[in-house]
Amino acid sequence: MHKRTETICGESSIVPNFEEIGNNPNFVFNADPNFEPLTLFNENGNTVLVNSWLECANYVNGGWTNYFSDYFNGEFIYFTLVSVSFLIYLIRKRIIYSEE
Amino acid sequence: MKNNLNKTNKLKIFFLLAVIFASFKFYKIPDVPPRPLTPENASFYQEYPCTFTIVDLIGQVGNDYKVEFYSNAEGPTECFGLNSWVEYQPPQLVENGWKEFKPDKIKVWISKNMHMDLLVQSIFWLILFSFIPKTKQKKLYINNALVLVSTLIFYLHLYGEKYFYKSISRDYDIELFSYEFSGELYTENYFLYGYLLSIFAIVFVFKDLVEHRIGNLINYLPYVFLIYGTFSTLNLNIYLIFFSFLGLVAIKSKKLNLKISLFYLGISTVWVFNYTESEILFDVDKLRGFINSSQTISSLIYWVVIYFLFIVGINFTINQGIENFDKKIIIRNFLISSSGILFIGIISSFSIFANYLTFYFFGLNKFPMRSFQSIEGNTWRGIAPSAEGMGEFFAFVLLFILLFLISAKIKLNKYELALFVVVFYGLVRTNNFAALISLLILALTFFLFKRFGNAKKIFLFYLIISTALSALYITRYQEFSYQYLSSAVIYEGVQATEMSYNFVANQYGQTDQKLGNYRLLLDLPNEQTNLSSSLRYVTKNYDDGPNLKGIPSLNSLVNISAYFVNRAEKWGIFLAKYDPTIVEFLFGYGPQQFNEYYFGHNSKYNFGLFLPHSSLFNYLIFFGLFGVLGMSIFILLKFKNSKSLVPKYLIIFFMLNLIKSDALLYIPNLVLLIFVLNIDKLLKDN
Structure with missing residues (x-):
């Protein structure tokens, strides 16, 4: 999530404590004039406009994003597909080798 | 055994087709029906990315609009092979044209993904x-x-x-x-x-x-x-x-x-x-x-x-491969490969579908030509990224075969002869005049030498022809003065330089930069003329260099030659951009390093891909003077030690063409050069 936060919200020296934010119902995110407001959405299609890096990081940590493909872990599926295919190749090679 | 082999090959062909079929998701049925590819429907496709396959989209191409397909490299994994973006491009005014417009078109981007x-x-x-x-x-x-x-x-x-x-x-x-x-x-x-x-x-x-x-x-x-x-x-x-x-x-x-x-x-x-x-x-x-x-x-x-x-x-x-090298096989493969380039280029120019698949599965650096018509400069590159590089390859194949035919070391069957003609047609379409001329001269020289065996007579023959042609040019066709021709590259270099000096224009609006007043430009402070170190050196050498009455200097000869091989402007831009320090000039920036050359010195050409149009200059940028000298000595030694005449002719062909083309920036041409440099030992053992 750390990397995804960087990708969506940009880099920051702030080390957020999400647990503390989550446990405090009165926590208010102060708008940062240097942060370009960003619209995030969740899986249900709800949208939110975030005005600071911390607010953005908090939402991203909660599964919100600004890119529709983030809900599909394509790289993981790809990795699994290549791993399985390569394994099949190795097993087949082994069988042919033992037959020879 | 033979049956087994056929079965294996059939299986491989099946896998090849399966890869094409599966990767572009030809089996996918879209959730919404596609609409005709018209300007009005561009927004529909923008609303539904990652929905339609290339086959769905091609089925929607009508006769009213030209449709071009491109790749979008940033696509997510799950959208691979599906539509990414569709855009309508209105008619555009042709550069330097007078009320002449390029037709409007619809551009379609297909998602690609690096993994x-x-x-x-x-x-x-x-x-x-x-x-x-x-x-x-x-x-x-x-x-x-x-x-x-x-x-x-x-x-x-x-x-x-x-x-x-x-x-x-x-x-x-x-x-x-x-x-x-x-x-x-x-x-x-x-x-x-x-x-x-x-x-x-x-x-x-x-x-x-x-x-x-x-x-x-x-x-x-x-x-x-x-x-x-x-x-x-x-x-x-x-x-x-x-x-x-x-x-x-x-x-x-x-x-x-x-x-x-x-x-x-x-x-x-x-x-x-x-x-x-x-x-x-x-x-x-x-x-x-x-x-x-x-x-x-x-x-x-x-x-x-x-x-x-x-x-x-x-x-x-x-x-x-020395033991297994087979002239017959390699010649056949040269013919199939080069004629294949032409055939597939023709198919790709007529079919949008073939155009896209060829680009993808042949691993092309650039989309194949979308038309069979030649473009600017009358060139047609087919599936190749550069018409010039492809022309060199076609000419090389023809020369390679001709040299063996003249030496009576091989014979072509009727199919190979047909392919030979096809390759010649391909060469003509690339409009690489230098490759064609060098092919004809080298093949003729080889033939004359084999026939008469008298190098002196052949040399005399060419001397007479070149003198006669030069005299004809000077008396009848010379357009520019010797003064311009002898500094043609320098002049173009000065024009390509971004100068900040406030020149005063004459009554015709021409400045000293436009007029090429080299002496003045050299005298002005360099911060204001912004001459690159290479251009400054060459201009200074032209202006102050040794002057032997009636004999052109080496600098002037290079300038004149550049004009005749249509490289004055390109090499001028190279000089305007190439601004090395002494160490960079001697050692270069490193293999395949263009960044410093492109962005290190400000010129009028710090955008787009303006290549030096000379492999010699490319390698000077990469490996510096020492590297180029080292390679030249290596090639000369290969030439000198070559036991057979064929490699010598092929090396000459390569050297003549590489001076004026960027071919060595492409992997296939570099592979071919290394093959040519090794051909002597291949022939020796066969």
Whole structure:
């Protein structure tokens, strides 16, 4: 999530404590004039406009994003597909080798 | 056994078709029906990205609008092969045209993804590679550890060329593991794991395939021109992976020239210590796969290593193939490959579908021509990225065959003769006049020498012809004065320079820059004329250099020659941009390093891809004067020590053409040059 936060919200020296934010119902995110407001959405299609890096990081940590493909872990599926295919190749090679 | 072989080949063909079918999701039925590709429906397709396959879209192409397909490198994995964006482009005014418009068109982008490309394209090419027949007598034993080393080298590539990969992948991350904000270990960087595993698998499968085929590889080298091997989105070429791996094998087998390797190591140290990092991204454009994109030390080290391994790998392949080298097979393959380029180019120019598939599965650096009509300069490049480079290849194939035919060492059957004519037609369409002329002169000279065996008479014959032609030109056709011709390149260089000096124009609005007042430009402060170090040196030499009455200087001769080979403007731009320090001039910037040349000095041409149009200049940028001299001496020694006449003629052909073309920036042409430099030993043993 750390990397995804960087990708969506940009880099920051702030080390957020999400647990503390989550446990405090009165926590208010102060708008940062240097942060370009960003619209995030969740899986249900709800949208939110975030005005600071911390607010953005908090939402991203909660599964919100600004890119529709983030809900599909394509790289993981790809990795699994290549791993399985390569394994099949190795097993087949082994069988042919033992037959020879 | 024969039946089994046929069965295997049928299975391979089935797999090739399956890869095409599955990768472009031809089986997919869209959730909403597609609409005709018209300007009004562009917004519909923008609303439904990742929905339609290329077949769905091609079915919607009507006769009213021209539709062109492109690749979008930034697509997510799940959208691979599906529509990404559709846009209507209204008619555009032709540059320098007078009320002349290019027709309007609809542009369609198809999603591509670097991981999927790595998988799909390499499977396709590995299956094609497996068609190369095995050799019975030769088997190579390769240590599996080299596969790992190779993977690490391409990890360095991903790490070094970060600006390129960041621009095409949102998930770019090169850390094997990292930490969450909470301090928890994060080990789910599947972007990197997928990339590394793919490279490992590609090299591993290649290792298995090449072990039994290494002896026969040489006979199938001509196909590097047909299957270009560049990955659609990555700055990577499959031959770079293959041959650099074989380079590692050669090093492991201690089959490399130690002196040359040490010299290369020494010069590499200079490149690394002299390097300045920058956040500039060089737009690799049609050079993709064989040029550095990012100005970082790690990418420089990657290119230093990979270039070396690549060259060693090709040499190793040639040496391993000496016993199996077969003139008949290689000539047949040269003919099939070159005529295949033309045939597929023609098909791709008529069919949108073929155009896209050819681009993708042949690994082209640029989309094939979308029309059979020649373009500016009357050239037609077919599927090649450069008409010039392809023209050289066609001319080379014809010359190669003619030399053997004249020597009566081979005979062509009727099919081969037909293909020979096809290749000649291809050469004519590329409009590479220099390649055609050098082919004709060299073939004629070879014929005359074989027939009469008198070099002096042939020399006299050419002297008379060239003197007569020069006299005819001077008396009848000369357009420009000697003064202009003798400084044509310098003049163009001055025009390409971005000068800040406030010149006063004459009554015709011409400034001293426009008039080419070199003496004044040299006297002005350099901060204001902004002359590059190379242009300043050449201009100073022209202005102050030794002056022998009636005899043109070397500088003037180069300028005049540049004008006649239509290179005055291109080489002038090169001089305006090339601004090396003494160390950079002597040692260069490193292999495939264009960043400093492109962005290091401000000129009127710091945009787009303005190549120097000379492999000599390209290599001067990469390897400096010492490198170019070293290579020249090496080639001269090869020429001198060549036992047969054929390699000598082929070397001359290459040298003549490389001076005025960028061909060595493309992998196939470099492979061909190394093949030519080794041809003598191949013929000697056959």
